[in-house]
Amino acid sequence: MLFKIPAKSSSRYIVAIADNVQQIQSLSLLSESEMLYFEKCFKEGTRYVTIARPGAAICVIIVTGKQPEEKAEQLRKSGAKAAAALSAESAGSVCVINRSSFAQAAYAVAEGMSLSAYQFLKYKTDAKKKAYALKTIEFDKNSITVKEMQQLSVVVDAVSIARDLVNEPLNSLGAKELSGRIAALGKQAGFRTRTLGKSDIVKEKMGGILAVNRGSIDPPAFSIMEYKPARFLNRQPIVLVGKGVVYDTGGLSLKPTPNSMDRMKSDMSGAAVVASVMYAIAKLKLPLQVIALVPATDNRPGENAYVPGDVIRMYSGTTVEVLNTDAEGRLLLADALHWAKRYKPELVIDFATLTGAAAAITGAEGMIFMGTASDQVKSAVAESGRRQYERMVELPLWNEYGDMIVSDIADLKNVGGPTGGAITAGKFLEHFTDYPWLHFDIAGVSFAQSKKGYHTAGGTGFGVRVLLDFLLHYGK
Structure with missing residues (x-):
């Protein structure tokens, strides 16, 4: 998996992380109808939602858990869900944006995405057909440091x-x-x-x-x-x-x-x-x-x-x-x-x-x-x-x-x-x-x-x- 912090992401696939509904609203990523749908899911207790569009998708993750290790694990698992959803959409790249108060959120989500996207296809004759399209994870510049990104890659x-x-x-x-x-x-x-x-x-x-x-x-x-x-x-x-x-x-x-x-x-x-x-x-x-x-x-x-x-x-x-x-x-x-x-x-x-x-x-x-x-x-x-x-x-x-x-x-x-x-x-x-x-x-x-x-x-x-x-x- 390739990790990048571009000046401006061109990816049409986004993973947005927040503590609450208001932080998601502030990103202005969702249309009015999409926001209403997300709010409905949130009120029903859902903390992970994928909203698909033609040739695009937005995965919304709300941070849960009290202890840092609980938050990080929930985010890794949510990252795995996002990777599955994006793979179904044949997404080649995704941009991760963190607006939550948990500083390690983008790292944890990307870790979960990357680890869940692992495949061992060496002995598959149709390996190219089975390989996931997702190859690149980009980050909003405020969501992760260069040092953290390099460590995550290793x-x-x-x-x-x-x-x-x-x-x-x-x-x-x-x-x-x-x-x-x-x-x-x-x-x-x-x-x-x-x-x-x-x-x-x-x-x-x-x-x-x-x-x-x-x-x-x-x-x-x-x-x-x-x-x-x-x-x-x-x-x-x-x-x-x-x-x-x-x-x-x-x-x-x-x-x-x-x-x-x-x-x-x-x-x-x-x-x-x-x-x-x-x-x-x-x-x-x-x-x-x-x-x-x-x-x-x-x-x-x-x-x-x-x-x-x-x-x-x-x-x-x-x-x-x-x-x-x-x-x-x-x-x-x-x-x-x-x-x-x-x-x-x-x-x-x-x-x-x-x-x-x-x-x-x-x-x-x-x-x-x-x-x-x-x-x-x-x-x-x-x-x-x-x-x-x-x-x-x-x-x-x-x-x-x-x-x-x-x-x-x-x-x-x-x-x-x-x-x-x-x-x-x-x-x-x-x-x-x-x-x-x-x-x-x-x-x-x-x-x-x-x-x-x-x-x-x-x-x-x-x-x-x-x-x-x-x-x-x-x-x-």
Whole structure:
């Protein structure tokens, strides 16, 4: 999507935002009969109205909600409605005008419009026919600043990148291809990348990654991204870690296909989040030194696949009894979390589609998190979640959950008991950390079966906006 602030918009399609009827009247956009119709709708409780004309349309949005985050979310959803209405009118451009008292209104509406207009048409033979006409969003000069518009453009691009990565099928995006896409993003945005191939991973003795990869004929990859500007706020790096299981059959602990394995190309959503956030960090030139790690492989029941009962030695030297080969993501992440120790990080944040147990807690409405970071950091992350309406629930890391993953024959086992699965997975990861750390389980929110508001079907990019918001406010 292209964003512009022209001296004077020539678009015949307009989105007008206001607090009340009087502000809409002052714009003189509606005819007398149209104004009467809008007032009737307003009195009936409607806060979004589209008025179509031949070759033109006006979408009127009245701001609702008490808290800023409620207002912003309502406006994003209204933006999604406006995008649908304008797409039906084959509008190529639209002008957004804000006359409400909510300064972020135009930003939120345009964000909702842009995110809802996302399409993944790469494999459609009639892609041109299906593509939306809407390509440009213009703003009235009093409705948004140039800096805000530039930030919005990068954020929308980052979410789209994450969605594209998740929506790619395995036969186009294996571990090697994922590392290649990450390297390309680095060149495009301006961050350094390095990729470890299988021989490097073997040399480093990353036993978790290698165990999961044993059933695949394709090699694993370990991507390292680094952004370090001339001046930065943090004394030590912030490290991001994303689970890169490009496809998860469950291994020999095979998943059922319906509502499970059929969407397991999305099991690398954590990798998509951190890679696209690195793109945005570099594009926005944030004053932070940030490193991101993506361990990647597919998990298959191949000839030499690891089996329940195997004991593997992790990169840290810890031995792990594998009791379920479908609990593979934590094995990759554990090796990456141990790798992160070499940077003596100020904070480590991992994103992963780790457990069905997390999805059972929040469904598609939010993610769960836990960790050893300070209460101040946790509070800041939760505040970012409220602002972006990518909400989260914190779970505890009590010692008793650690007792549930102690093995009889090894140091740890890779699953706990029948309850507390999201937490025992987090407790497993905690074992491989010695720094302030947060773990986000996005299993319930990373992939959608159908469109809902500005969240499109397929990869959602959930986590990108909240992590960027947190980093934008970091140190403030």
